[in-house]
Amino acid sequence: MNIAASITLILGFYLGSYQQNKRYNLANVSPKMAETQYFFVSTINQELKEIEQYRNIDTETLIEDSFEKIEDLENRYNGLINDLSKNENKKQIIRQMILNYQQRLKVLEILFTQLEVHNNSKKLKIKDDEII
Secondary structure, rough: HHHHHHHHHHHHHHHHHHHHOOOOOHHHHHOOOOOOOOHHHHHHHHHHHHHHHHHOOOOOHHHHHHHHHHHHHHHHHHHHHHHHHHHOOHHHHHHHEEEEEEHHHHHHHHHHHHHHHHHHHHHHHHHHHHHO
């Protein structure tokens, strides 16, 4: 059930990225912003795929909590897309959109650190048990 939820989240992110291409978004501003958006979207998607190798019963809650934060940031980003098409102050909105992508990567970076700590502590526990 949890694996299905994470697959749904990843699929949602892919579909969200696809739908963003149909609307006015960061990539429509300039070729440089298109490169920026592509970098962030591809990096986030790669990170999400890598996280799946850490998924197990012990890490499920940790991963799902982080995915909820990412989903919240994605929802905020969708609001920024709407603002971008309506608002005259595009520079400020573009900065907020880039910051949103950076925040998503930060959430994933923190998650990776937590997963590595969890993974390493589990290995240390096994080694300690073997020594005794």
